[in-house]
Amino acid sequence: MTAHHEAETSPAACSGTIDTNWPGCTGTGFYNGEHAVGASARFAVTSSTAGSATVVVRFANDSKASRPVDVFVKGTKVRSVSFEVTGAWSTWASATLAIPLPAGTSTLQFTPTTAEGLPNIDSVCTTYGAP
């Protein structure tokens, strides 16, 4: 089962702003996370069974370097990911991550590990079990 979560739509939340100034995002906007270690973008995701989910994060990063991020499920760090430079804030790319999820609803959280903060995050798409 696949579920699509727009950053600007509940049940998602972030420390930062929801912006609309860069074209190419889906829905009506994207997250512009606060530039700080410990900032967060959170999505409530629901899986019917425990297991590895495929999580596709749509993002843009026009800074000079990749932005490293820790990924948490229900407050426990499950992995790290580095969101590469996409070349323009209006150029969106997809990062595909394997994330272990328990059954039920979990908070999936992205937290930057440098003061550059998160990339701009447009959406998260989760696929559980067989796609």
Ligand code: GCU
């Ligand atoms: C620029 C850009 C923002 C982006 C920010 C950043 O200000 O307009 O959309 O979030 O850089 O470096 O994260």
